[in-house]
Amino acid sequence: MAPRGKSAALQSADVEVLGLKGRIVWAEGTPPPGSGEQTGAEPTYILVHGIGVSHRYLARLHAVLAASAPTYSLDLPGFAGTTKPGRQLSVEDYGAFIAEALTSHGIDSYVLVGHSMGAQFVIEAALQAPERARQVVLMGPVVDSRHKNVGRQSLALTLDGLLRESAGSNWIVMSDYFRCGPRWYLTELPVMMGYPTEKRLAGIKVPVLVLRGSRDNVAGPEWSLRLSRAVAQGRLVEIPGVGHVAQHMRPQAVADAIRSFVTATTQRL
Template identity: 45%
Template sequence: MSRPVRIEVEAAGHLGHVFASRRPAGAEAAAPAVVLLHGIGASHRYLRRLHGLLADSVDTFSIDLPGFGATPTPEHTLTVAEQATYLLGALEQLGVLEFVVVGHSMGTQFAVEAALQQPQRIPHVVLMGPVVNDQRPTVAQQALALGRDCLFFESPSSNALVFTDYLRCGPGWYLKNLRIMMDYRLEERIGAVSAPVLVLRGANDPVAPVDWCRRLAARAATAQFLEIGGTGHVVQHNRAVEVAGSILAFAGIAADESEAPRGFTA
């Protein structure tokens, strides 16, 4: 796969970056595209491995939302709904009218909100390491879970990617977005999503524990739950091959669905 093309896109009054990998002209069409969304303080960088694997099969787009990665900081803190509006507008400008949306951590909130705003464009929703666990609703509890994850369940490369992105984001913007993240009630919003949902977690993830993920899946209209062993919160980096195969199989894009990884449950 060639290096993704970075495109600056202004939509809804904000500027973000879209990293686009389109299949070559003449390649067998595989619609819809797959769109990857990062979490709080992060960027497309910890999605690169997953992006590259998906791009072998389908048009793939990773987004640096306004205020994250190398994008300029907006004049005000954007709500989850505003970030979703930016996402939908940016992709429409690029001609991406239908897509599987895949969010990680806070990106799961953006994914759900986009699916609620324009459900006709999003046939499948994938939530990796979703937040915020409603039984651990405080910042201190979330910070403790993230600290455990970084110390015990992450690889050196995933920690390096996350922490350097946190530095680029800056403490001020991170803390403003932290309040937005903590206030968004994913467990209340997911039930209105009409598309099938895949809730996916690393089996050692303390940020998105199994009981929370199963409860989310149970609240969705149509959902599956999947655990991937041997990793923590940043499952898409540390187990990219398994995650990519799971997404493609769930969305019906995989060439041979019989090879989907085991672990899907209703």
Template identity: 50%
Template sequence: MALNRNETTMSRPVRIEVEAAGHLGHVFASRPPGGPTAAPAVVLIHGIGASHRYLQRLHGLLADSVDTFSIDLPGFGATPRPERTLSVAEHATYILGALEQLGVLEFVIVGHSMGTQFAVEAARQQPSRIPHVVLMGPVVNDRRRTVAQQALALGRDCLFFESPSSNALVFTDYLRCGPSWYLKNLRVMMDYPIEEEIAGVRAPVLVLRGANDPVAPADWCRRLAARAATAMFLEIEGTGHVVQHNRAVQVADSILAFAGSPAAGSGAARGFTA
């Protein structure tokens, strides 16, 4: 089913239940106030245990300029839990199928944390539909590939580099997710070799991190960018892992500039580097 442009508004995204590849998820859709644009849509993908809620600030800013979609993947947010844990490839297939049903055939994909794995996999599965890929706080650092190391990094981030509002959003979503489902998906996340799979992405890639992020440190992000066919690396000052919530203006401007949108503003980012 194609999405009617009159069904969405900038201030309050419309939630649409979409079944694709045998699974049910939610898509939150917004259109810019000026109507249709020539720029590709932007699609936002959350990380492990999370939902669209910590992407809302970024979603709202992007929706001023381009068609914007946030997805709650099957089993996350308020979506029903699948009977089994889905692989990274299956989540990517859901994303592509759900957007195709809504008539979104070309889009910039933006993933955060584990969402970067889904973004890479979607770009590998259907490269003709995805002209740009943005990876925010990508995981898993190939030099810290144990659950204990990842948990320590996340704990440091929450204690020292996050805002109260970002912590509140993340932890309430973790509670909704539940420990059993979180741990099942954690194994999937830990086993996906994004540093190898990114080589199969044809589209230009932006690897973006908060400058204080211990989950996705600078050396890891630079090494990941170097493995892509075409990539840029960008740091945004003054924040940690949940960069899209705490520095939403800078992140939105960076995404629009990277994707070549004429609506890009001037965010306070450190700058693009190859």
């Protein structure tokens, strides 16, 4: 695979499976999904956003990972300007969508990387297709046991945006919230709050990396450590000096941590 720079243009294609519509995004130079060019000799990274947002706040991490391995981001149904489903979707519904969307595009072995509520989505995707998920990465996973009501969760997110994120990352997040719209955000918020992350994670049999910014109060240190210990092959990595959106603020450090984890755990598979 030819090296790709951080400025590589992104391309996208609509995805419709299970009666739901989303989008898959890849960098110029990455084999188009469905082309049959994935060899399986190197990891394929699948990046999944959280509630209300899109692939855009994952774009910096996407570019760094795509410089050395096939990397795809997903825009999930109801978010990022995609078609709103006619009903509330469970985390299991989103996990099934991810697994089926990847299968339908010929991507059958991959590393799942989810941020915030996206961590919940990739847990379910791995449970839906355990033979295809090689490793799972949970970045800033929710919902921390300290924030088990909407008020506390909202306060943690607000303070993170005000005190720990850049104007650029906040602009991406807020503009994506606008595209999502309050109706769908509020439809899926109770789904996120009620999902038993720790319990469902315990069913994962592949290696799991829990990754957080050292200043992330949304996914705190005790919660993140507990999640890393919920699986047999779990580990925790902290990125110094950043908050919840670590992948935007420190994409190289986050990518290095992910690649190091994948290399180390692949050797033991």
